[in-house]
Amino acid sequence: MSITSVLEGLGTALPPRRLTNEEMARGLDTDDEWIRTRTGITARHVAEDDVATGDLAVDAGAAALKSAGGGTVDAVVVATTTPDQLCPNTASGVAERLGFTGAAAIDLNVACTGFVYGLATAAGLLATATSERLLLIGAETMVRFTNPYDRTTRVLFGDGAGAVALRAGRGPPSHSDYTYEDSFLRMEGREVYRHAVHRMIASLTAACERSGLAVTDLDRVVAHQANARILEAVAGRLGMPVSKFPMTVAEHGNTSAASIPLALAAEPPTPGERVGLVAFGGGFAWGAATLVWPQLSQG
Amino acid sequence: MSSSVYDRVTSILVDNFGVDSAAVSPEATFEDLDLDSLDLVEFALAAEEELGVRIEDEEAEGLETLGAAVKLLEDKGATVGGEG
Numbered sequence: 475m476s477i478t479s480v481l482e483g484l485g486t487a488l489p490p491r492r493l494t495n496e497e498m499a500r501g502l503d504t505d506d507e508w509i510r511t512r513t514g515i516t517a518r519h520v521a522e523d524d525v526a527t528g529d530l531a532v533d534a535g536a537a538a539l540k541s542a543g544g545g546t547v548d549a550v551v552v553a554t555t556t557p558d559q560l561c562p563n564t565a566s567g568v569a570e571r572l573g574f575t576g577a578a579a580i581d582l583n584v585a586c587t588g589f590v591y592g593l594a595t596a597a598g599l600l601a602t603a604t605s606e607r608l609l610l611i612g613a614e615t616m617v618r619f620t621n622p623y624d625r626t627t628r629v630l631f632g633d634g635a636g637a638v639a640l641r642a643g644r645g646p647p648s649h650s651d652y653t654y655e656d657s658f659l660r661m662e663g664r665e666v667y668r669h670a671v672h673r674m675i676a677s678l679t680a681a682c683e684r685s686g687l688a689v690t691d692l693d694r695v696v697a698h699q700a701n702a703r704i705l706e707a708v709a710g711r712l713g714m715p716v717s718k719f720p721m722t723v724a725e726h727g728n729t730s731a732a733s734i735p736l737a738l739a740a741e742p743p744t745p746g747e748r749v750g751l752v753a754f755g756g757g758f759a760w761g762a763a764t765l766v767w768p769q770l771s772q773g
Numbered sequence: 774m775s776s777s778v779y780d781r782v783t784s785i786l787v788d789n790f791g792v793d794s795a796a797v798s799p800e801a802t803f804e805d806l807d808l809d810s811l812d813l814v815e816f817a818l819a820a821e822e823e824l825g826v827r828i829e830d831e832e833a834e835g836l837e838t839l840g841a842a843v844k845l846l847e848d849k850g851a852t853v854g855g856e857g
Binding site for chain 2: 665
Protein backbone atom coordinates (compact mmCIF):
# COMPACT_ATOMS: atom_id res chain seq x y z
CA MET A 475 0.00 0.00 0.00
CA SER A 476 1.49 3.27 -1.01
CA ILE A 477 2.16 6.14 1.34
CA THR A 478 -0.38 8.91 1.12
CA SER A 479 -0.54 12.43 2.53
CA VAL A 480 -2.76 13.23 5.49
CA LEU A 481 -3.78 16.78 6.22
CA GLU A 482 -3.44 17.34 9.95
CA GLY A 483 -3.78 21.06 10.45
CA LEU A 484 -4.79 24.32 8.78
CA GLY A 485 -3.82 27.88 9.63
CA THR A 486 -3.95 31.35 8.09
CA ALA A 487 -2.59 34.84 8.47
CA LEU A 488 -4.23 37.95 7.04
CA PRO A 489 -2.68 41.36 7.60
CA PRO A 490 -5.12 43.50 9.63
CA ARG A 491 -5.25 46.44 7.22
CA ARG A 492 -8.32 46.04 5.00
CA LEU A 493 -8.69 48.32 1.98
CA THR A 494 -12.00 48.74 0.16
CA ASN A 495 -12.37 49.18 -3.58
CA GLU A 496 -12.87 52.94 -3.11
CA GLU A 497 -9.59 53.20 -1.20
CA MET A 498 -7.74 51.02 -3.68
CA ALA A 499 -9.11 52.72 -6.80
CA ARG A 500 -8.25 56.23 -5.63
CA GLY A 501 -6.53 58.07 -8.48
CA LEU A 502 -7.36 55.28 -10.96
CA ASP A 503 -9.90 55.34 -13.77
CA THR A 504 -12.07 52.61 -12.25
CA ASP A 505 -14.62 52.35 -9.48
CA ASP A 506 -16.22 50.03 -6.95
CA GLU A 507 -19.08 49.01 -9.21
CA TRP A 508 -16.81 48.01 -12.12
CA ILE A 509 -14.51 46.05 -9.82
CA ARG A 510 -17.36 44.24 -8.07
CA THR A 511 -19.28 43.27 -11.20
CA ARG A 512 -16.21 42.13 -13.17
CA THR A 513 -14.34 40.35 -10.39
CA GLY A 514 -16.54 39.87 -7.32
CA ILE A 515 -13.94 41.68 -5.19
CA THR A 516 -15.08 44.21 -2.57
CA ALA A 517 -11.98 44.47 -0.38
CA ARG A 518 -8.57 42.97 0.25
CA HIS A 519 -6.06 42.78 3.09
CA VAL A 520 -2.80 44.64 2.56
CA ALA A 521 0.43 44.10 4.50
CA GLU A 522 2.14 47.09 6.09
CA ASP A 523 5.43 48.13 4.47
CA ASP A 524 7.52 46.43 7.14
CA VAL A 525 5.72 43.08 6.86
CA ALA A 526 7.29 40.57 4.49
CA THR A 527 5.94 37.40 2.89
CA GLY A 528 8.03 35.40 5.39
CA ASP A 529 6.31 37.12 8.33
CA LEU A 530 2.88 36.08 7.07
CA ALA A 531 4.21 32.59 6.33
CA VAL A 532 5.52 32.19 9.89
CA ASP A 533 2.15 33.18 11.38
CA ALA A 534 0.17 30.87 9.08
CA GLY A 535 2.65 28.01 9.57
CA ALA A 536 2.53 28.35 13.36
CA ALA A 537 -1.28 28.36 13.25
CA ALA A 538 -1.36 25.25 11.06
CA LEU A 539 1.03 23.43 13.38
CA LYS A 540 -1.07 24.40 16.41
CA SER A 541 -4.16 23.14 14.60
CA ALA A 542 -2.30 19.86 14.03
CA GLY A 543 -1.62 19.51 17.75
CA GLY A 544 1.90 20.98 17.72
CA GLY A 545 5.06 18.91 17.40
CA THR A 546 7.81 19.14 14.85
CA VAL A 547 8.23 18.97 11.09
CA ASP A 548 11.20 17.97 8.95
CA ALA A 549 10.39 20.07 5.88
CA VAL A 550 8.91 23.48 5.15
CA VAL A 551 7.62 24.22 1.65
CA VAL A 552 6.71 27.84 0.92
CA ALA A 553 4.73 28.53 -2.24
CA THR A 554 5.21 32.18 -3.09
CA THR A 555 5.76 34.37 -6.07
CA THR A 556 6.76 37.28 -3.82
CA PRO A 557 9.75 35.91 -1.87
CA ASP A 558 11.52 38.01 0.76
CA GLN A 559 14.66 38.04 -1.37
CA LEU A 560 16.26 36.01 -4.12
CA CYS A 561 18.65 34.17 -1.81
CA PRO A 562 18.37 32.60 0.69
CA ASN A 563 14.90 31.37 -0.01
CA THR A 564 11.93 32.42 2.10
CA ALA A 565 11.32 28.90 3.44
CA SER A 566 14.68 28.67 5.22
CA GLY A 567 13.99 31.81 7.27
CA VAL A 568 10.46 30.63 8.01
CA ALA A 569 11.70 27.19 9.12
CA GLU A 570 14.29 28.74 11.40
CA ARG A 571 11.83 31.17 12.99
CA LEU A 572 9.40 28.33 13.61
CA GLY A 573 12.19 26.43 15.38
CA PHE A 574 12.89 23.85 12.68
CA THR A 575 16.50 24.71 11.96
CA GLY A 576 17.39 21.37 10.40
CA ALA A 577 14.31 21.11 8.22
CA ALA A 578 14.47 20.92 4.44
CA ALA A 579 13.35 24.36 3.26
CA ILE A 580 11.96 24.73 -0.24
CA ASP A 581 10.47 27.69 -2.11
CA LEU A 582 8.14 27.06 -5.03
CA ASN A 583 7.29 29.85 -7.43
CA VAL A 584 4.30 28.92 -9.56
CA ALA A 585 2.22 32.08 -9.06
CA CYS A 586 -1.43 31.38 -8.35
CA THR A 587 -1.01 27.62 -8.79
CA GLY A 588 1.75 27.45 -6.17
CA PHE A 589 -0.33 25.80 -3.48
CA VAL A 590 -1.50 22.97 -5.73
CA TYR A 591 2.04 22.40 -7.03
CA GLY A 592 3.13 22.54 -3.39
CA LEU A 593 0.69 19.74 -2.55
CA ALA A 594 2.15 17.60 -5.34
CA THR A 595 5.67 18.32 -4.09
CA ALA A 596 4.71 17.60 -0.49
CA ALA A 597 3.01 14.35 -1.49
CA GLY A 598 6.23 13.34 -3.24
CA LEU A 599 8.42 14.15 -0.22
CA LEU A 600 6.13 12.11 1.99
CA ALA A 601 5.70 9.20 -0.43
CA THR A 602 9.47 8.78 -0.80
CA ALA A 603 10.00 9.08 2.96
CA THR A 604 12.17 12.15 2.35
CA SER A 605 9.89 13.75 4.91
CA GLU A 606 7.60 12.30 7.55
CA ARG A 607 5.76 15.48 8.44
CA LEU A 608 5.90 18.91 6.87
CA LEU A 609 4.40 22.35 6.57
CA LEU A 610 3.13 23.61 3.23
CA ILE A 611 2.58 27.36 3.27
CA GLY A 612 1.18 29.60 0.54
CA ALA A 613 2.19 33.17 1.35
CA GLU A 614 2.12 36.35 -0.70
CA THR A 615 2.57 40.08 -0.48
CA MET A 616 1.20 40.80 -3.94
CA VAL A 617 -0.05 44.35 -3.54
CA ARG A 618 3.38 46.00 -3.35
CA PHE A 619 4.28 44.39 -6.66
CA THR A 620 1.32 45.90 -8.47
CA ASN A 621 1.68 49.19 -10.29
CA PRO A 622 -0.33 51.85 -8.40
CA TYR A 623 -1.16 53.47 -11.75
CA ASP A 624 -2.35 50.31 -13.51
CA ARG A 625 -6.06 49.84 -12.97
CA THR A 626 -6.03 46.44 -14.73
CA THR A 627 -3.95 44.83 -11.97
CA ARG A 628 -3.86 47.19 -8.99
CA VAL A 629 -7.33 46.37 -7.71
CA LEU A 630 -7.19 42.59 -8.24
CA PHE A 631 -4.67 41.43 -5.65
CA GLY A 632 -4.45 41.03 -1.91
CA ASP A 633 -1.93 39.86 0.70
CA GLY A 634 -2.13 36.88 3.04
CA ALA A 635 -0.95 33.40 3.87
CA GLY A 636 -2.45 29.98 4.47
CA ALA A 637 -0.78 26.77 5.56
CA VAL A 638 -1.42 23.09 6.07
CA ALA A 639 0.46 20.51 8.13
CA LEU A 640 0.81 17.21 6.28
CA ARG A 641 2.12 13.86 7.40
CA ALA A 642 2.77 10.55 5.74
CA GLY A 643 -0.01 8.09 6.29
CA ARG A 644 -2.13 5.35 4.90
CA GLY A 645 -5.34 7.27 5.06
CA PRO A 646 -7.57 8.10 2.12
CA PRO A 647 -5.39 8.87 -0.89
CA SER A 648 -4.81 12.28 -2.40
CA HIS A 649 -4.23 12.62 -6.11
CA SER A 650 -2.92 15.42 -8.19
CA ASP A 651 -2.67 16.38 -11.77
CA TYR A 652 -0.31 19.09 -12.77
CA THR A 653 1.00 20.39 -16.00
CA TYR A 654 3.08 23.37 -16.90
CA GLU A 655 3.09 25.49 -19.98
CA ASP A 656 5.25 28.55 -20.33
CA SER A 657 4.21 30.74 -23.18
CA PHE A 658 2.70 34.07 -22.17
CA LEU A 659 4.32 37.23 -20.91
CA ARG A 660 1.53 39.67 -20.22
CA MET A 661 -1.76 39.64 -18.39
CA GLU A 662 -4.41 39.49 -21.08
CA GLY A 663 -7.70 39.45 -19.23
CA ARG A 664 -9.77 37.75 -21.92
CA GLU A 665 -7.17 35.15 -22.74
CA VAL A 666 -6.67 34.38 -19.05
CA TYR A 667 -10.41 33.94 -18.65
CA ARG A 668 -10.67 31.64 -21.64
CA HIS A 669 -7.78 29.43 -20.53
CA ALA A 670 -8.68 29.52 -16.86
CA VAL A 671 -12.14 28.14 -17.49
CA HIS A 672 -10.98 25.36 -19.80
CA ARG A 673 -7.81 24.37 -17.94
CA MET A 674 -9.39 24.28 -14.51
CA ILE A 675 -12.17 22.03 -15.77
CA ALA A 676 -9.73 19.70 -17.55
CA SER A 677 -7.35 19.55 -14.61
CA LEU A 678 -10.05 18.91 -12.03
CA THR A 679 -11.51 16.21 -14.26
CA ALA A 680 -8.10 14.52 -14.61
CA ALA A 681 -7.43 14.63 -10.86
CA CYS A 682 -10.87 13.16 -10.16
CA GLU A 683 -10.35 10.39 -12.70
CA ARG A 684 -7.18 9.35 -10.91
CA SER A 685 -9.16 9.15 -7.68
CA GLY A 686 -11.91 7.11 -9.30
CA LEU A 687 -14.37 9.97 -8.96
CA ALA A 688 -16.55 11.98 -11.29
CA VAL A 689 -16.17 15.72 -10.78
CA THR A 690 -19.80 15.87 -9.75
CA ASP A 691 -19.02 13.43 -6.91
CA LEU A 692 -17.03 16.19 -5.21
CA ASP A 693 -18.75 17.72 -2.21
CA ARG A 694 -16.93 20.99 -2.75
CA VAL A 695 -14.37 22.57 -5.01
CA VAL A 696 -12.00 25.02 -3.40
CA ALA A 697 -10.61 26.89 -6.37
CA HIS A 698 -7.98 29.59 -6.64
CA GLN A 699 -9.71 32.84 -5.86
CA ALA A 700 -8.97 35.26 -8.67
CA ASN A 701 -12.35 36.15 -10.07
CA ALA A 702 -15.86 35.11 -9.05
CA ARG A 703 -17.05 35.17 -12.66
CA ILE A 704 -14.44 32.59 -13.67
CA LEU A 705 -15.53 30.26 -10.88
CA GLU A 706 -19.19 30.68 -11.79
CA ALA A 707 -18.34 29.78 -15.38
CA VAL A 708 -16.40 26.69 -14.24
CA ALA A 709 -19.26 25.56 -11.99
CA GLY A 710 -21.83 26.16 -14.72
CA ARG A 711 -19.88 24.21 -17.32
CA LEU A 712 -19.37 21.31 -14.93
CA GLY A 713 -23.07 21.30 -14.16
CA MET A 714 -22.35 21.86 -10.48
CA PRO A 715 -24.12 24.33 -8.19
CA VAL A 716 -22.00 27.38 -7.51
CA SER A 717 -22.73 26.76 -3.80
CA LYS A 718 -20.15 23.94 -3.97
CA PHE A 719 -17.51 26.56 -4.81
CA PRO A 720 -16.63 28.60 -1.72
CA MET A 721 -15.83 32.21 -2.64
CA THR A 722 -13.53 34.38 -0.59
CA VAL A 723 -12.36 36.64 -3.41
CA ALA A 724 -14.79 39.34 -2.25
CA GLU A 725 -12.88 39.90 0.98
CA HIS A 726 -9.39 38.71 0.05
CA GLY A 727 -8.87 39.69 -3.59
CA ASN A 728 -6.43 37.46 -5.45
CA THR A 729 -3.84 36.29 -2.91
CA SER A 730 -2.08 34.01 -5.43
CA ALA A 731 -0.58 30.92 -3.76
CA ALA A 732 -2.30 31.76 -0.46
CA SER A 733 -5.86 31.80 -1.76
CA ILE A 734 -6.75 28.09 -1.50
CA PRO A 735 -5.68 27.54 2.12
CA LEU A 736 -7.28 30.88 3.04
CA ALA A 737 -10.53 29.71 1.43
CA LEU A 738 -10.28 26.32 3.16
CA ALA A 739 -9.97 28.07 6.50
CA ALA A 740 -12.73 30.59 5.82
CA GLU A 741 -15.27 27.86 5.07
CA PRO A 742 -13.82 24.64 6.47
CA PRO A 743 -15.11 21.45 4.86
CA THR A 744 -16.91 18.88 7.00
CA PRO A 745 -14.77 15.82 7.84
CA GLY A 746 -15.32 13.12 5.24
CA GLU A 747 -16.16 15.55 2.45
CA ARG A 748 -14.54 14.87 -0.91
CA VAL A 749 -12.76 18.10 -1.74
CA GLY A 750 -11.29 19.17 -5.06
CA LEU A 751 -8.59 21.85 -5.17
CA VAL A 752 -7.88 23.58 -8.46
CA ALA A 753 -5.89 26.57 -9.61
CA PHE A 754 -4.88 28.42 -12.74
CA GLY A 755 -2.49 31.31 -12.99
CA GLY A 756 0.60 33.07 -14.26
CA GLY A 757 2.87 31.08 -16.51
CA PHE A 758 0.35 29.79 -17.52
CA ALA A 759 0.36 26.99 -14.99
CA TRP A 760 -2.53 25.00 -13.61
CA GLY A 761 -3.22 21.99 -11.48
CA ALA A 762 -5.74 20.17 -9.35
CA ALA A 763 -5.79 17.77 -6.44
CA THR A 764 -8.43 15.80 -4.57
CA LEU A 765 -8.55 14.85 -0.92
CA VAL A 766 -10.92 13.56 1.68
CA TRP A 767 -11.20 16.18 4.38
CA PRO A 768 -9.90 14.92 7.73
CA GLN A 769 -11.10 15.45 11.27
CA LEU A 770 -8.74 18.15 12.55
CA SER A 771 -7.91 17.96 16.23
CA GLN A 772 -8.05 21.73 16.73
CA GLY A 773 -8.85 24.89 14.85
CA MET B 774 -31.54 38.67 -41.07
CA SER B 775 -32.88 35.22 -40.47
CA SER B 776 -30.38 32.42 -40.54
CA SER B 777 -29.86 29.27 -38.57
CA VAL B 778 -26.69 30.82 -37.14
CA TYR B 779 -28.79 33.74 -35.95
CA ASP B 780 -31.26 31.34 -34.35
CA ARG B 781 -28.49 29.44 -32.63
CA VAL B 782 -26.89 32.64 -31.35
CA THR B 783 -30.29 33.69 -30.03
CA SER B 784 -30.68 30.44 -28.16
CA ILE B 785 -27.19 30.79 -26.65
CA LEU B 786 -28.09 34.25 -25.40
CA VAL B 787 -31.43 33.12 -24.00
CA ASP B 788 -30.22 29.83 -22.50
CA ASN B 789 -26.77 30.80 -21.23
CA PHE B 790 -27.19 34.44 -20.35
CA GLY B 791 -30.85 34.71 -19.41
CA VAL B 792 -31.50 37.30 -22.12
CA ASP B 793 -35.20 37.95 -22.81
CA SER B 794 -35.87 36.58 -26.31
CA ALA B 795 -38.10 39.59 -27.01
CA ALA B 796 -35.06 41.85 -26.58
CA VAL B 797 -33.05 39.97 -29.21
CA SER B 798 -32.78 41.59 -32.62
CA PRO B 799 -29.98 42.03 -35.16
CA GLU B 800 -29.71 45.69 -34.18
CA ALA B 801 -29.51 44.98 -30.43
CA THR B 802 -26.14 45.83 -28.95
CA PHE B 803 -24.51 43.61 -26.35
CA GLU B 804 -24.81 46.56 -24.02
CA ASP B 805 -28.58 46.65 -24.65
CA LEU B 806 -28.68 43.00 -23.63
CA ASP B 807 -26.73 43.74 -20.43
CA LEU B 808 -23.69 41.75 -21.53
CA ASP B 809 -20.35 43.15 -20.41
CA SER B 810 -16.85 42.41 -21.68
CA LEU B 811 -16.51 39.15 -19.73
CA ASP B 812 -19.92 37.98 -20.91
CA LEU B 813 -18.70 38.60 -24.45
CA VAL B 814 -15.72 36.30 -23.82
CA GLU B 815 -18.08 33.67 -22.44
CA PHE B 816 -20.34 34.18 -25.45
CA ALA B 817 -17.38 33.68 -27.78
CA LEU B 818 -16.52 30.43 -25.94
CA ALA B 819 -20.08 29.16 -26.27
CA ALA B 820 -20.25 30.11 -29.95
CA GLU B 821 -16.93 28.35 -30.53
CA GLU B 822 -18.23 25.15 -28.92
CA GLU B 823 -21.62 25.21 -30.63
CA LEU B 824 -20.70 26.53 -34.07
CA GLY B 825 -17.15 25.34 -34.43
CA VAL B 826 -15.50 28.68 -35.21
CA ARG B 827 -13.26 30.69 -32.97
CA ILE B 828 -13.84 34.38 -32.34
CA GLU B 829 -10.48 35.96 -31.49
CA ASP B 830 -10.31 38.30 -28.54
CA GLU B 831 -9.63 41.33 -30.73
CA GLU B 832 -12.66 40.46 -32.84
CA ALA B 833 -14.88 40.01 -29.79
CA GLU B 834 -13.72 43.37 -28.51
CA GLY B 835 -14.92 45.11 -31.67
CA LEU B 836 -18.37 43.52 -31.74
CA GLU B 837 -21.21 45.85 -30.95
CA THR B 838 -24.42 44.39 -32.30
CA LEU B 839 -25.81 40.91 -32.47
CA GLY B 840 -26.09 41.21 -36.25
CA ALA B 841 -22.36 41.96 -36.47
CA ALA B 842 -21.61 38.89 -34.37
CA VAL B 843 -23.76 36.66 -36.59
CA LYS B 844 -22.13 38.06 -39.73
CA LEU B 845 -18.68 37.44 -38.29
CA LEU B 846 -19.61 33.86 -37.42
CA GLU B 847 -21.09 33.26 -40.90
CA ASP B 848 -18.05 34.81 -42.61
CA LYS B 849 -15.89 32.43 -40.62
CA GLY B 850 -17.89 29.52 -41.93
CA ALA B 851 -20.07 28.75 -38.95
CA THR B 852 -22.43 25.93 -39.65
CA VAL B 853 -25.32 24.61 -37.68
CA GLY B 854 -25.72 20.87 -37.27
CA GLY B 855 -27.98 19.28 -39.89
CA GLU B 856 -27.14 21.73 -42.65
CA GLY B 857 -23.82 20.27 -43.59
